[in-house]
Amino acid sequence: xxxxxxxxxxxxxxxxxxxxxxxxxxxxxxxxxxxxxxxxxxxxxxxxxxxxxxxxxxxxxxxxxxxxxxxxxxxxxxxxxxxxxxxxxxxxxxxxxxxxxxxxxxxxx
Amino acid sequence: xxxxxxxxxxxxxxxxxxxxxxxxxxxxxxxxxxxxxxxxxxxxxxxxxxxxxxxxxxxxxxxxxxxxxxxxxxxxxxxxxxxxxxxxxxxxxxxxxxxxxxxxxxxxxxxxxxxxx
Numbered sequence: 471x472x473x474x475x476x477x478x479x480x481x482x483x484x485x486x487x488x489x490x491x492x493x494x495x496x497x498x499x500x501x502x503x504x505x506x507x508x509x510x511x512x513x514x515x516x517x518x519x520x521x522x523x524x525x526x527x528x529x530x531x532x533x534x535x536x537x538x539x540x541x542x543x544x545x546x547x548x549x550x551x552x553x554x555x556x557x558x559x560x561x562x563x564x565x566x567x568x569x570x571x572x573x574x575x576x577x578x579x
Numbered sequence: 580x581x582x583x584x585x586x587x588x589x590x591x592x593x594x595x596x597x598x599x600x601x602x603x604x605x606x607x608x609x610x611x612x613x614x615x616x617x618x619x620x621x622x623x624x625x626x627x628x629x630x631x632x633x634x635x636x637x638x639x640x641x642x643x644x645x646x647x648x649x650x651x652x653x654x655x656x657x658x659x660x661x662x663x664x665x666x667x668x669x670x671x672x673x674x675x676x677x678x679x680x681x682x683x684x685x686x687x688x689x690x691x692x693x694x695x696x
């Protein structure tokens with residue numbers, strides 16, 4: 471079966487750095503997405519990786535290793551507004567998105 | 580604002596009621612999706628429409644009935660639901676899959692929080 475694993479919840483301090491990991495086992499791979507979802511709101515696109523390596527976008531970076539079936543989302547200079555759930559999703563060989571259950575990130579002052 | 584709107588935002592219904600959820604997108608996309616999001620579970624893809632034609636039905640019970648009258652509007656008709664159907668129902672749209680080389684980002688609406696009593 472297809473599976474996406476990510477931690478259920480993480481806590482970090484304002485101003486610090488946090489890394490959210492995602493491991494996947496899917497039938498084929500056509501890219502990996504990270505989405506952010508604030509409570510009661512729509513998921514919004516953060517990043518996309520299809521080749522190995524690091525993609526940097528401001529305070530957020532996303533890394534991919536296809537051989538290891540592994541990705542992480544790195545958030546720097548954490549702000550209170552970064553408190554949200556972070557969803558990892560992989561596009562499989564049929565171009566369907568397979569979703570993880572999300573990681574709830576709690577930022578403390 | 581993502582360009583995808585959903586109404587109502589909250590809905591409480593009894594098991595014998597019939598109701599409909601509405602989704603509208605103004606992004607010029609041709610693919611639209613219904614997802615179910617339950618607490619601490621992955622998003623569950625329910626239905627996919629591509630150019631108004633249903634292309635995916637992921638073993639969804641018949642008490643959920645989708646309708647896509649045009650590429651901008653998507654409905655989910657609900658009848659005789661069960662308490663376990665209580666969840667957040669999300670609509671999304673994207674350029675039509677598959678498109679090798681494009682990442683076909685999905686744009687989500689804010690969802691309808693459904694409670695079945």
